[in-house]
Amino acid sequence: MSTETTDAGRHTVPDAYGFTRYGGPETQAFLELPKPVPGPGELLIAVYAAGVNPVDWKVRAGMHREFLHLDLPAVLGREAAGVVEEVGEGVTGFSVGDPVFGSSAAGCGGYARFAVLTADRTAPKPAAVSFTDAAALPIAAGTGYDAVGLLDPAPGETLLILGVGGGVGVAAAQIVYEAGVSVVGTAAAAKREFVTSLGATAVPYDSGLVAEELKAALPQGPDAILDLVGGDALDAVAAFIRPGCRILTVADPGTAARFGARPLTRNSSPRTLTELARRVAAGRLDPRVHRVFPFEEAEAALREVESGHAWGKVVLEMRRA
Structure with missing residues (x-):
């Protein structure tokens, strides 16, 4: 340099x-x-x-x-x-x-x-x-906020976040947890404590027991899925997807179509940014x-x-x- x-x-x-x-x-x-x-x-x-x-x-x-x-x-x-x-x-x-x-x-x-x-x-x-x-806030938290709005999980429902440990998942998990939604998130085993601190149930994808842990965390299957991993991430949890499950994904269009999923998008409007900053200032979002x-x-x-x-x-x- x-x-x-x-x-x-x-x-x-x-x-x-x-x-x-x-x-x-x-x-x-x-x-x-x-x-x-x-x-x-x-x-x-x-x-x-x-x-x-x-x-x-x-x-x-x-x-x-x-x-x-x-x-x-x-x-x-x-x-x-x-x-x-x-x-x-x-x-x-x-x-x-x-x-x-x-x-x-x-x-x-x-x-x-x-x-x-x-x-x-x-x-x-x-x-x-x-x-x-x-x-x-503008990219990751903004995407997480918009994703929650598109999935619109209701209090008492369960949201599965694939790849919860990144910036988008961090924001989405906190936003829905505050709204009374149960959150299950996949991440590396080393991030278990970090994921738990977001209010989510952590399922390590690299523990060798992901199927067993997902079954225990999602006995009825999730009401909605936010896929932030792409690739074959949805295939890996296909057994837990029940009819009517709402899905947003970063996967390719072909994979999204197979699961009836919508692509993950964001708008980064000033209204969204202002709301995110308000939550951070109030201590409701980190x-x-x-x-x-x-x-x-x-x-x-x-x-x-x-x-x-x-x-x-x-x-x-x-x-x-």
Whole structure:
């Protein structure tokens, strides 16, 4: 990594972290870029923190090229929290100096000292919510919140979350547990205590006893399933799926169709973001930021998420409040 040194001998970090071509981690690099300019409907923020998500390495790997056009080199990251530096044309409700959090604009990434957010996917950050917690909300927690709304589990019903240990599952589990819904979640055995702390019954997928534990936890089968794993995860629990079970999945369309499942989507509307921040401020939702990496360690942060073993959320910190 290259750094610049000021006259006082202090080191400064580069402008952004991204990738220079599609591929593996070897394509990642720190980038020296001009300060971005917000377009109509956009906000420029000085980034204090940025969330790190699985979608970031998938974008770098080229998995989203069909519908996400990027000019390379491109900055990584889809969510950030910071302070408004400049307001784009047509934007109302935000002023320079406002603390905010939201989703990065198309073609712009959050792993940067300055980032452009889409105004209609941005919300004010309450003083009671830290920048690191706020940066963890737009993608993962927002997806979890929207998933709960789509599945609409009622008090007394049971929701099975496949892959509950990540950021989406963490938010979804807490939201439905507060509403009186029983939660069963699959995760690695090492995460059992962590999953239990979310109010969920933990079923380790790597214990060798997953079928027995699922049968004990779901004697009547789940009322709804949130599949955050994809692949053959639904096939692995097919014996426990009863008629009428509502399913959301990240699996491929063919697998989803076999189970009558709907794809997992999100909207990241300001209303959703505001509600999530309100819950965090009130102590009703914890995004479970497991690790905060300094910006200089962006490579390590993304490596932890790409490994699939991250607990809760991983966040990069660019500035301290």
